[in-house]
Amino acid sequence: MYLYLLLFHSLIRWLVILFMLVALFKSWDGLLKGRVFSKTDDRVRHWTATVAHLQMMIGIVLYAKSPVVNHYWSGAEPAGQGSGASFFPLIHLLLMLIAIVVLTIGSAKAKRMLTDHDKFKTMAIWFTISIILIMIAIPWPFSPLSQRPFIRTF
Template sequence: MYQILKSAHSGWRYLVLILLVLAIIQALSGWLGKKPYTEGNRKVNLFTLIFVHTQILIGLVLYFLSPLVEAGIRYWKMEHIGMMIFAAILVTVGNARSKKGDDPAAKHKAVALYFGLALIVIIASIIQMTMVDPTRSFFGIS
């Protein structure tokens, strides 16, 4: 069960990254292009939120099922989980802020800012993972 969840968690990150990038591109385009905030924007943001939260849930299950003999145990038990929860909080706040107010530019700006920061945190954590455990790669499924 642990290995299946680990593979799912590792593969799911690509869906999270793709949705985050898509949501950020849409938000930047809407914000800088002064476009309206559409139902399509809302749906992409919602799906991004759902996928990020699903990834966190799988990660939390792995956190509690994890064997204590893994390389870089401190990284997995402290930094990785902390950074990922922080990224999920950023996505949640960005999505919540995009629902408030009537100004489309403010909605797009909130998504661009918070989702962008979350993407930076996630990428930094993945890069740090490859440094802690050289058997893992950014693009390879571990």
């Protein structure tokens, strides 16, 4: 089950990024052009947060089942991982949790704003901060923190 969840988590990452980019485009476009905040904009806001929350829940299950995390917390010496040994147990976990909290706050605040300008502005600011954190915390193949392939396979 762990490997299937890991594959699913790796694939959903792209869905989260796609939703975030669409939400960011719509929020910045709406803010800069003074558009009306439409039902589509609200749906994008809602589904971006929902997909990110789904990804977080899968990540939490993976965290509990991960041999890398369990090895780290057992106190054993990391086997040839250097500073990357703490990436998944600490850095990835904390940055992603903070990113989802920021995204959730931004989504909730945008939903409650009274003017269209304030809705777009709130989404643009909070979602931008969130995607920056997400992009830092993803283990890209070129990351100095920890490397994983763009698409994980078995």
